[in-house]
Amino acid sequence: MLTYDMSDTTKPLYQHLYECVKNDILSGKLRINEKMPSKRTLADNLGISTITVENAYDQLMSEGYMYSVPKKGYFISDISEMQRVPQQVSRVLNIDKGRKNTDVVFDFSSNRTGRDDFPFSIWAKLVRETLSQKEKELLTVSPCEGIFELRQGIASHLASFRGMNVDPNQIIIGAGTEYLYSILIKLLGTDKTYAIENPGYKKLDSIYKSNGISCKHISMDEKGMKVDALAASGANIAHISPTHHFPTGVTMPVSRRYELLSWANETDGRYIIEDDYDSEFRLKGKPIPSIQSIDAAEKVIYMNTFSKSLTSTIRISYMVLPEHLANLFFKKLSFYSNTVSTFDQYVLAAFISDGYFEKHINRMRLRYGRKRAKILEMIRDIFSDNECNVIENDSGLHFLMEFNTSIPDDVFQKKLLKKKIRITSVTSCYMENKVPDKHQFLLNYSGIDMDGLGDALREIKGLI
Amino acid sequence: MLTYDMSDTTKPLYQHLYECVKNDILSGKLRINEKMPSKRTLADNLGISTITVENAYDQLMSEGYMYSVPKKGYFISDISEMQRVPQQVSRVLNIDKGRKNTDVVFDFSSNRTGRDDFPFSIWAKLVRETLSQKEKELLTVSPCEGIFELRQGIASHLASFRGMNVDPNQIIIGAGTEYLYSILIKLLGTDKTYAIENPGYKKLDSIYKSNGISCKHISMDEKGMKVDALAASGANIAHISPTHHFPTGVTMPVSRRYELLSWANETDGRYIIEDDYDSEFRLKGKPIPSIQSIDAAEKVIYMNTFSKSLTSTIRISYMVLPEHLANLFFKKLSFYSNTVSTFDQYVLAAFISDGYFEKHINRMRLRYGRKRAKILEMIRDIFSDNECNVIENDSGLHFLMEFNTSIPDDVFQKKLLKKKIRITSVTSCYMENKVPDKHQFLLNYSGIDMDGLGDALREIKGLI
Numbered sequence: 016m017l018t019y020d021m022s023d024t025t026k027p028l029y030q031h032l033y034e035c036v037k038n039d040i041l042s043g044k045l046r047i048n049e050k051m052p053s054k055r056t057l058a059d060n061l062g063i064s065t066i067t068v069e070n071a072y073d074q075l076m077s078e079g080y081m082y083s084v085p086k087k088g089y090f091i092s093d094i095s096e097m098q099r100v101p102q103q104v105s106r107v108l109n110i111d112k113g114r115k116n117t118d119v120v121f122d123f124s125s126n127r128t129g130r131d132d133f134p135f136s137i138w139a140k141l142v143r144e145t146l147s148q149k150e151k152e153l154l155t156v157s158p159c160e161g162i163f164e165l166r167q168g169i170a171s172h173l174a175s176f177r178g179m180n181v182d183p184n185q186i187i188i189g190a191g192t193e194y195l196y197s198i199l200i201k202l203l204g205t206d207k208t209y210a211i212e213n214p215g216y217k218k219l220d221s222i223y224k225s226n227g228i229s230c231k232h233i234s235m236d237e238k239g240m241k242v243d244a245l246a247a248s249g250a251n252i253a254h255i256s257p258t259h260h261f262p263t264g265v266t267m268p269v270s271r272r273y274e275l276l277s278w279a280n281e282t283d284g285r286y287i288i289e290d291d292y293d294s295e296f297r298l299k300g301k302p303i304p305s306i307q308s309i310d311a312a313e314k315v316i317y318m319n320t321f322s323k324s325l326t327s328t329i330r331i332s333y334m335v336l337p338e339h340l341a342n343l344f345f346k347k348l349s350f351y352s353n354t355v356s357t358f359d360q361y362v363l364a365a366f367i368s369d370g371y372f373e374k375h376i377n378r379m380r381l382r383y384g385r386k387r388a389k390i391l392e393m394i395r396d397i398f399s400d401n402e403c404n405v406i407e408n409d410s411g412l413h414f415l416m417e418f419n420t421s422i423p424d425d426v427f428q429k430k431l432l433k434k435k436i437r438i439t440s441v442t443s444c445y446m447e448n449k450v451p452d453k454h455q456f457l458l459n460y461s462g463i464d465m466d467g468l469g470d471a472l473r474e475i476k477g478l479i
Numbered sequence: 480m481l482t483y484d485m486s487d488t489t490k491p492l493y494q495h496l497y498e499c500v501k502n503d504i505l506s507g508k509l510r511i512n513e514k515m516p517s518k519r520t521l522a523d524n525l526g527i528s529t530i531t532v533e534n535a536y537d538q539l540m541s542e543g544y545m546y547s548v549p550k551k552g553y554f555i556s557d558i559s560e561m562q563r564v565p566q567q568v569s570r571v572l573n574i575d576k577g578r579k580n581t582d583v584v585f586d587f588s589s590n591r592t593g594r595d596d597f598p599f600s601i602w603a604k605l606v607r608e609t610l611s612q613k614e615k616e617l618l619t620v621s622p623c624e625g626i627f628e629l630r631q632g633i634a635s636h637l638a639s640f641r642g643m644n645v646d647p648n649q650i651i652i653g654a655g656t657e658y659l660y661s662i663l664i665k666l667l668g669t670d671k672t673y674a675i676e677n678p679g680y681k682k683l684d685s686i687y688k689s690n691g692i693s694c695k696h697i698s699m700d701e702k703g704m705k706v707d708a709l710a711a712s713g714a715n716i717a718h719i720s721p722t723h724h725f726p727t728g729v730t731m732p733v734s735r736r737y738e739l740l741s742w743a744n745e746t747d748g749r750y751i752i753e754d755d756y757d758s759e760f761r762l763k764g765k766p767i768p769s770i771q772s773i774d775a776a777e778k779v780i781y782m783n784t785f786s787k788s789l790t791s792t793i794r795i796s797y798m799v800l801p802e803h804l805a806n807l808f809f810k811k812l813s814f815y816s817n818t819v820s821t822f823d824q825y826v827l828a829a830f831i832s833d834g835y836f837e838k839h840i841n842r843m844r845l846r847y848g849r850k851r852a853k854i855l856e857m858i859r860d861i862f863s864d865n866e867c868n869v870i871e872n873d874s875g876l877h878f879l880m881e882f883n884t885s886i887p888d889d890v891f892q893k894k895l896l897k898k899k900i901r902i903t904s905v906t907s908c909y910m911e912n913k914v915p916d917k918h919q920f921l922l923n924y925s926g927i928d929m930d931g932l933g934d935a936l937r938e939i940k941g942l943i
Contacts (some may be wrong), residue, residue: 092734130615182577190818267543349576
């Protein structure tokens with residue numbers, strides 16, 4: 016009869032017993048198919064309760080060390096498989112995240128929202144209200160396209176800010192534009208040919224590539240993507256940012272928008288993906304109508320995000336699908352769960368419907384406009400006309416500086432990085448290597464710290 | 480000379496002028512390449528300021544209606560392209576979301592978190608603290624894998640709850656398990672053959688399909704996925720839920736876990752995706768070691784979620800990659816932005832590190848355990864042994880009821896739906912059509928309202 020010392024343990028008795036039996040199985044003391052004593056017998060023998068033995072046996076059975084045969088009793092399993100597999104050893108992992116710890120002080124290469132530029136106190140108030148008033152809704156699964164309140168808010172925002180006439184049922188909300196791209200690729204198909212702007216947003220090329228798609232890179236002129244090059248590429252889908260092209264800042268004129276629509280209307284299966292990512296920040300004049308709003312043939316997929324108008328760290332974007340694609344989405348992809356927390360969706364919906372979003376955009380447009388003007392003034396003060404030419408059109412959160420220098424762009428970037436200044440050249444936004452004829456660099460200004468800007472610009476001037 | 484009435488408008492003057500000129504261009508009154516008056520001349524003529532004319536001209540140029548030639552002046556553009564495209568008409572869209580409005584009162588088919596089961600007041604407190612103390616961090620872009628504080632919290636949770644020894648650098652956070660699946664497919668490749676459990680979670684099949692992968696469906700026995708069938712399928716990757724299989728509830732014994740590891744170790748490129756989705760809710764005994772924790776050869780990708788332990792509406796899941804796959808992830812896919820808001824990541828990190836998560840799980844385990852016992856008692860009271868047999872193993876948030884009935888499962892489901900009761904049969908979780916030899920149905924109990932449960936069960940009894 017099995018005998019174990021049940022007094023010498025600080026653990027729960029059932030766990031102690033479990034470990035004793037397990038050790039005897041692993042050491043071979045208890046052999047395959049050996050019959051175990053009944054729970055009652057073992058309990059009596061060890062002077063413990065039957066429940067304790069039952070718990071230990073249950074654990075051993077659920078882990079596969081024992082099995083039971085009805086009306087016959089308990090037996091030891093064949094654990095030979097367990098021995099063949101190498102055992103885990105604890106060790107330090109060597110994971111390389113590919114990040115260089117460059118302690119950048121001045122970053123012209125990307126936009127971020129500054130601490131004073133996010134409406135923290137209003138947000139805190141809305142979170143508090145939402146958590147106390149919407150308990151049930153917060154725990155109810157969001158429909159795949161996002162909650163109605165947020166889609167309604169977005170539709171009314173698009174109506175008032177972009178003059179767009181959109182049905183909330185066309186709107187799909189997702190955790191960031193990149194996520195929505197991958198949904199869109201699933202919707203339109205990986206057998207289509209996609210065209211993106213060159214120069215352009217290189218990440219877009221990586222996203223398509225990681226979805227198994229090799230993109231056509233279509234060159235730009237001063238009006239945006241060239242339509243003849245697009246037509247010649249054989250692409251079905253043109254992915255563009257017409258309001259404020261990255262990196263050149265080109266705003267596509269209405270004539271080119273109509274040309275693109277003409278191209279899309281020539282045959283079935285052609286679409287335009289219109290990424291309107293920082294359209295809220297046209298600083299002067301009326302915004303130019305979106306292609307979506309002049310499209311009558313269901314050819315345009317409109318995309319936008321709260322990354323620029325609120326903060327990119329909140330990860331909420333949306334797309335407006337034409338009717339037939341919306342229907343296809345609900346037929347084909349509605350099994351996907353929405354990727355945005357209901358908590359965030361309800362807070363943002365309240366932020367829009369209570370009028371805070373409109374006020375916030377207006378305030379930020381004013382603030383960014385002033386900041387931009389001040390930066391442009393500093394550039395004029397520090398650089399001579401011969402050294403630096405600014406290329407901008409009162410739109411968006413970045414503009415270009417063109418330097419009169421003979422230093423290659425990559426060397427220029429590296430030298431500045433040594434001085435803790437990060438800057439991106441337009442050349443580096445070309446999909447294929449390109450020798451620059453002009454030395455143009457991006458200035459993303461929304462998150463720029465004005466205090467150190469003068470010094471940073473003077474460092475750049477010293478390099479030219 | 481162009482003349483417009485500038486007094487008869489409520490709009491800003493520049494916008495009125497813009498519209499007048501635009502209308503004349505669209506109507507053909509102003510012709511292609513026609514020269515426009517200088518800003519000064521037009522301003523004098525209309526009795527308005529030059530700035531107003533400049534703003535109107537800027538708008539017309541940025542929209543492509545006019546162009547300027549340096550030192551020559553302003554001209555009307557060729558807008559013929561604009562005419563070729565059909566004009567948008569406002570209309571009601573006909574979008575079918577494929578949802579039947581069945582006003583379900585009793586839903587056994589899915590788990591949701593009840594209002595009293597989410598820690599609202601603690602959450603509200605942590606959100607308040609996070610918003611006031613972490614302004615800078617909240618606006619700083621999350622690394623692609625998620626913020627360190629949350630990954631560290633998850634690692635310590637896995638250590639204490641699952642006895643797993645995990646480096647926070649192996650952990651990737653994402654907006655839901657479904658999203659992480661798609662990242663994983665990009666990481667492992669669409670050229671691999673994936674195997675899933677049959678019966679199983681049908682959505683998984685849809686997710687793989689929408690990523691261009693046709694899965695092998697591997698049958699189950701009482702220990703989980705059959706290893707011989709898996710080996711015969713030619714699959715490289717086995718996607719399983721060993722702790723608590725959906726729908727059967729099978730807990731895979733340790734012996735089968737080792738068998739699967741042996742299979743994975745036979746050749747290069749084989750992996751096991753271990754979905755541990757409701758492992759926190761093993762109600763009796765010690766949890767069974769995860770396959771990840773007994774894997775010494777970097778063969779297991781471990782996945783888990785806060786959907787069951789907190790609420791699915793918060794959309795936060797994570798995966799633990801073996802070292803070489805973590806390195807591949809950072810090399811190949813680190814351009815992807817993390818899909819979870821930093822706001823939510825910091826709040827959840829605080830929830831874990833302040834010890835609230837552990838307390839919450841322990842409380843919920845107790846509460847769900849009691850609820851489960853009460854439901855099992857009600858089932859015993861209402862059904863005779865001959866009518867209903869319960870299949871459960873003290874694990875997870877669902878168990879099975881097997882009814883002694885001759886009604887086909889789909890008819891059974893439809894009849895109950897008419898009585899506002901939704902229930903899912905195990906048969907319907909088979910990847911291919913299967914005629915049931917047993918009539919087993921899922922009872923997801925975490926969100927069940929106890930008050931109406933007796934009536935619902937009696938409705939079912941009436942049907943048998």
